[in-house]
Amino acid sequence: MTVFTGSGVAIVTPFVENTHEIDYRSFQTLLDFHLDHGTDAIIVAGTTGESSTMTDEEQVDLIKFTVDHIDGRIPVIAGAGINDTRHAIRLSQQAENAGADALLILTPYYNKANHEGLLRHYRAIADSVDIPIIMYEVPGRTGMAMTVDEVVELSEHPNIVGLKDATGNMEFTRAVLERTDDDFAVYSGNDDLNHEIMTLGGKGVISVTANVLPDEVHELCQLHLDGNGQDAAVIDQQLEGINRDLFVEVNPIPVKYLVHKMGYCSLDYRLPLYEPSDEAKKVLDGYLTTLAKNNRD
Template identity: 40%
Template sequence: MSTAYDDIKTRLQGSMVALVTPMHPDGTVDYKRLADLIDWQIEQGTHCLVAVGTTGESATLSMQEHSDVIRFFVQHVKGRVPVIAGTGANNTVEAIKLTQEAADAGADCALLVAPYYNKPPQEGLYQHYKAIAEAVDIPQMLYNVPGRTVVDISQETVERLADIDNIIAIKDATGSLARGEQLIKAVGDRMLVLSGDDNTALELMKVGAKGNISVTANIAPKAMSETFAAALRGDYEAAHAAHDVIKHLHHDLFIDSSPMPTKYALYKMGKIDKGIRLPLVWLAEEHYATIDNALVQAKIIE
């Protein structure tokens, strides 16, 4: 059955980068570097950009900064690729406000992380997402990352939410192939299932996932776009050939709290300045060699 959201579903596929938010050393947002990163990602073939996700330090941007960064993404991208705006919160009213502002800015889709810290029951999760979907007319994507939120959106709850027209996708960052496959079988005919785990994303594509929202794509956008473009067309030989060169990054970029290693890597590559928001700190020097060697192995630096 066709819906008003079929077109955006066809565009929210492939390699999607959860882009870092570049900052000056004093912690203020570096919009010049952000513009450069956006252009570089698109030039390298990234299919979609995610603004102010976890990797974009959404937890430490103010609400005003949050909306300002999303608006900047939309204005700078100018429709070249879809923009997915991170607008989740553990306060439903706040999530509605952020989602409405993203819709007003022209974002293509809202990414809504499961409400963290207050540990709602499944009925609370359902009502939270239902309230946002009813309040704001924008395509919406669930985001299940229990390793960070300490709450898990159950398959039963996802199935209930899949009946809401503008809830069109889920980012599954559980890292469980078994769970991902079950999810695809249960709701894959009604919503997109996207991976949020670089380590398992390619394998999840083999059983029906439509793309990957990635940390690694910050560092290796061309290899990741080639990997997931090949996977979308079913050419897994080409997908693995592109992926094998950079797959170690999926581990190395998590040697400490994300996005600390990713920001160091981008700094080493000359892409951003040395800025990050407390309570995260700049990557400890003891980890520099690991990231440096990972970048050399991936043929990103010499």
């Protein structure tokens, strides 16, 4: 099954300034912003949502809040990946019980895994739940890379239905799309490659840029899904600068700064993340006029 097509936002998590608690009032407003501006799925408690600094209780509560507020209007995909398989199983089951439509499961990081361990990790999690799983391959963060053969083998599990591809390796992406069934969804995990991956047959994106420009990312995806890649390329060119500059410092520092400047959250992070440097702020402030106009619209 395909969990969603189109633009999924890897949504930021607002925190209350000084106390660093989750700011649910701001988060609800942010969810409504995405419902009103074309976002096709919410990916909550992922890397962009700073899940690595949350307790399990906070993470599950945030997932449940998202599910309850979205109320079935668009899919909610919950981040539940961690480098301890037993812990990932527990989080995945709690996310399922909280009502998540699907799970985003990260490839093991730091301790990594050999071939057999990687396969057993994903299968053990997939066997433990009754909702679909999207694998998340991001070697720049995990320090290990899945092979095409491993993706193909895991795609045969009935609960493993997709891949968030943040490899930046188009040959890898092309091979995965060629060798997996049509109902196995590949989602772009790099905004600078959204157009290229959807041109190859990707079914959508899991986007950082969609936090601040949801209409544009949705339109790019929808044009591709409608077979109009030429017009999608025009939007992709318009987004080239912000796709790049949202990574002027490590994600999610820049995007949360812009969400803050749009008025949706305080400029608050949990350490070791901290607000952008003055130089980075100057770069990001160059987009404020465009974002303010889109926000009014």
